[in-house]
Amino acid sequence: MAAAGAFPVIPGTDISGVVSAVGDDVADIAVGDAVHSMVRFPEGLAGDSRAYAEYVAVPASQVAPKPEGIGHVQAAGAPMSLLTAWQFLIDPGHDHPNPLQPDPHEPVPLEGRTVLVNGAAGGVGHLAVQIAKMKGARVIAVASGRHQTFLRDLGADAVIDYTATLPEDVVHDVDLVLDAVGGPRTGRFLRTLKPGGALFPVFPLGYSGAEEAARLGVTVSTTQVRSSGAQLRQLGHLLEDGTLRVVLDSTYPLADARKAHERAARGHVQGKIVLTVA
Template sequence: MRVITQQVFGGPEVLTVVDAPAPQPLPTEVLVRVKAIGLNPLEARLRAGEFPLLGKPPFVLGWDISGVVEQARTSRFRPGDEVFGMPLFPRAANAYAEVVSAPALHLARKPAALSHVEAAALPVVGLTAWQGLVDLGGVTAGDRVLIHGGSGGIGHVAIQIAKALGAHVIATAGGGKREFVEGCGADEVIDYTAVDFTEAVGDIDLVLDTIGGDTVERSLGVLRPGGHLVTAVAEGDAELVDGFEAAGMRFSGIAVDPDPVALRGLVELVEQGRLRVHVRETFPFERVADAHRLLDGGHLQGKLVLTV
């Protein structure tokens, strides 16, 4: 099989396609013939050596996959089943590959409403949003939810999940992305390039942050007493935790995991027609470096996907 690997840290050009032996599934695992691979900003940081999650190269990046089961050492799936998921995170799943071995519990049957490309785009962002809003945030009908980065991978999925939970959703996004964010279901959109969100909104029950930086600290001022900020990018900041708690607020960081219950929740929303994932662009497997150049640029609307 072919895999995409790197021998050193660096720019997109360090990613190379090589031949490698196919993995062998262990008991409780399945072997998946991959059809599409979702890309995430974290992978660009790992490639560049900015975050030590996988240690030093050589390694194979990737977690988001959709494909067809070839071998099944479990009763959960059979050969021929179409599946998708985010196996093994935060351990290496070696998903930038034509064939992946994965725990069956980390996968779900692909909804018929989604293509393999769409399904591969969903797991990391969908599970992050679900765990932030449902598991940590406990969002319920009538809550006022502010989502920072509403047009991004996590953000545009989070808007839809929050709406499905019955929340009033406010999202920040650049002015040119207003129509897209409104199309995802946002009740209000704040153009952060023209308006200070701290002056435009208040009495928020939950803030879901995908931006980081001073956006987190400034969000303290828009929360109602006892409000909750959940962040996907600043989870390890003890000083922030202390600051929020001193102000009578709650602060949580998302350490996303391949929870099968949450994955089934995403499937149900897709099947109900209440959740879709936007794919900004697809790239063939061999053009992974071009895809990573777009990742490096940031400010993406939706997701990027490799086709295999």
């Protein structure tokens, strides 16, 4: 086996398919079961997840039954984005030390609150919009204007086209910002929050607004999404009954993985990009 991070690297983390073999110590998964998973994340980040493949070895604890009523393509699009949105907004689902900050990440109540989701049309964002709405929040979605009808259909109460209007200039007194884009510019959302509010950047690298956050009386918190078959099992019924929908931007055969990455690089993705195996 190649060392982690050594070439050739097989990328990818999310899968859905049919079990072809199980270990001797696996009791609750059988050959022929339809399952999905986020594979070895974050420990496999350097190339040990290896999901861009026809056959993938997965720890049994990270596997969940594929939700009935949706196909393998949608099920493959769910794990990373769904677990990220859920672990940020509802329940981290683990007690591992937080590698991104000294304290554990703590979600905040959503019912009756106003939640702004930045990057709302993307993989994490479009599921975060649905989860926040399901939990009783008023949801403001930030995305480019072409996604307005899409986001309204997912339940957003208001949509801001960031290409026409800067959200930080027009939004005030929200309870929570989930910034699915993150990065150095995430601090601009501090001014949209009411005192006691919270900013959750999914990608916090480059954030430098700690002093401003303290002055404004708002919390900034992030977490590292982790594989969890238990949480995927818990959330399966929400995908089965249509409460949550995984929307597909596009699909590509596995052999055209390069084209899928080129599509992602062009941006303005609506939902998920999925690779298929014939």
